[in-house]
Amino acid sequence: MTYVDAAAAPLRKNGQIKLHGPADFEGMRKAGRLVAEALDLIVPLIRPGVATEAIDKAVFEFAMDHGALPATLMYRGYRKSTCTSINHVVCHGIPNEKPLREGDIVNVDVTLVLDGWYGDSSRMYPVGEIPRRAEKLIEITYEAMMRGIAVIKPGATVGDIGAAIQDFVEPCHLSVVRDFCGHGVGRLFHDEPNIVHVGRPGEGAVLKPGMFFTVEPMINLGRPHVKVLSDGWTAVTRDRSLSAQFEHAVGVTETGVEIFTLSPKGLDKPPYNV
16 A cells, blocks of 8 residues: 555545645544534434434535535435434435334434535434443444544554454454445545454554544444345345444544544533433
8 A cells, every 4th residue: 555645646546545734634624523513413303203314404404504515415326415324224324204213223424525625424323212232332332433543643554443443342242344444535535545443453554644534333233244225325234133333534643643523512422411
């Protein structure tokens, strides 16, 4: 894997890892904060009887009001502004008119493009009172993401991130999804490198200051295997076990890591006391 100054790189995925400067960090801070504000906005909307279509509409209107565009809208034919993944849906669930039910858990994944920068984040939301096993899954998934982020610094590797997540999750008797991964981000929705959420310390691409990417582990109560439904988007657990995911967009700094998508209201994980 080779590295290139982002300012000199073509605006496409070309197999190189882009290294960004101070102005780029500021662009990502603004895009990341806007996404976090969108995820904060929908906290009171997610309750029994509300359709995921209404959540999607709220995010779309928020983006329009703030001069941003939802990155998923018409991306490869996708027609929604968010992904809403309920219960055994691992990722890429499509918003619809079916109402949420008491006890559901739902991941809402939002990517907004602001001034050419892609802010990308997702959170889990409980719908009313949820079973303890679902609470535990959400707690472990959030902690897994944060443990992966905690090892990010210059000289560490992509494998260190995956190992930190895998070594925490599997002793909890849960499984890490292998079929989907984090990705480079910045002026592209998906760029180099891939951030796989399992791995071995010291393996994979070396982290350098100026790298931007997402950490977004998907954790299942059952086995890690998934399948994609006939709509071409919705990925579900093969054994229909519950799945959870959290996602932050981050940048590697000279001394460690900066999280671009932290909630300004402190609502990064449930319970969301608003």
